[in-house]
Amino acid sequence: MPEGHTIRRLADRHWKLFGGRLVTAGSPQGRFADGAALISGQVLESTDAYGKHLLHRYTGDRTLHIHLGLYGKFTDGDGAPPPPVGEVRLRLSADEHWLDLRGPAVCELLDPPEVDALIGRLGADPLRDDADPDAAYARIRRSAKPIGALLLDQSIVAGTGLIFVTEALFRAGLPPTTPGRSVSPQAWQEIWTDLRALMRAAVGVGRIDTVHAAHTPEAMGRPPRVDRHGGEVYVYRRTGQPCLVCGAPVRTAPLAGRNSYWCPTCQVTP
Ligand SMILES: [Zn+2]
Numbered sequence: 312m313p314e315g316h317t318i319r320r321l322a323d324r325h326w327k328l329f330g331g332r333l334v335t336a337g338s339p340q341g342r343f344a345d346g347a348a349l350i351s352g353q354v355l356e357s358t359d360a361y362g363k364h365l366l367h368r369y370t371g372d373r374t375l376h377i378h379l380g381l382y383g384k385f386t387d388g389d390g391a392p393p394p395p396v397g398e399v400r401l402r403l404s405a406d407e408h409w410l411d412l413r414g415p416a417v418c419e420l421l422d423p424p425e426v427d428a429l430i431g432r433l434g435a436d437p438l439r440d441d442a443d444p445d446a447a448y449a450r451i452r453r454s455a456k457p458i459g460a461l462l463l464d465q466s467i468v469a470g471t472g473l474i475f476v477t478e479a480l481f482r483a484g485l486p487p488t489t490p491g492r493s494v495s496p497q498a499w500q501e502i503w504t505d506l507r508a509l510m511r512a513a514v515g516v517g518r519i520d521t522v523h524a525a526h527t528p529e530a531m532g533r534p535p536r537v538d539r540h541g542g543e544v545y546v547y548r549r550t551g552q553p554c555l556v557c558g559a560p561v562r563t564a565p566l567a568g569r570n571s572y573w574c575p576t577c578q579v580t581p
Pocket residue numbers: 554555556557558559574575576577578
């Protein structure tokens with residue numbers, strides 16, 4: 312599933328393509344025909360990302376809410392849109408650009424109270440300046456659940472997925488199984504600051520790199536990582552491979568329905 316940096320990049324891109332423009336909207340597949348008809352002919356006033364949720368705000372108090380889920384995907388291009396291929400839930404076009412959305416988990420219109428309710432359900436987004444990390448920590452320090460699961464709970468921290476969480480915990484030296492109530496205020500401050508930096512960097516380059524300068528392929532004289540997720544990481548999906556810092560084999564185990572990855576030497580329960 313795309314993590315928050317991808318949704319932020321999409322919000323920025325959609326603004327570049329359609330911001331301030333009158334859009335034509337349709338649903339070639341038909342499943343969003345009523346919603347598309349209400350957007351069509353409106354002007355895109357802003358785009359925004361809250362965690363993994365993408366919002367387009369149009370004139371007439373109409374907010375388009377999209378969650379890509381596991382399978383959702385956008386494509387876009389210049390000029391006139393091509394004949395729709397596959398199940399195109401939403402097609403937007405304006406002037407010289409078009410945009411297709413296929414396979415989202417959510418594609419719906421929200422009224423202003425529904426937008427407020429959606430945002431109210433989401434936790435602190437490290438990519439947002441209006442995020443409240445203290446509220447997130449208040450939830451974490453009250454919980455006996457593993458920090459690896461708490462950081463994936465979108466009502467606590469929004470936009471983080473398994474890669475950012477796994478890697479931030481490695482960088483903080485905490486095993487993903489550490490109970491939330493054992494995470495000190497200092498450790499939380501370090502994790503939050505690190506998530507902000509890692510996610511901002513990923514917005515800039517469009518991939519997730521989490522290794523310090525000393526552990527890049529160039530610095531270590533090792534081949535770059537080959538993985539469909541791309542990016543240089545310490546432990547995510549590196550089961551059995553040597554830790555880039557200490558050489559111990561990276562471990563994996565199920566945690567809250569997902570795989571967790573950690574180094575048994577570098578990450579020690581406080
Ligand atoms: Zn290690």
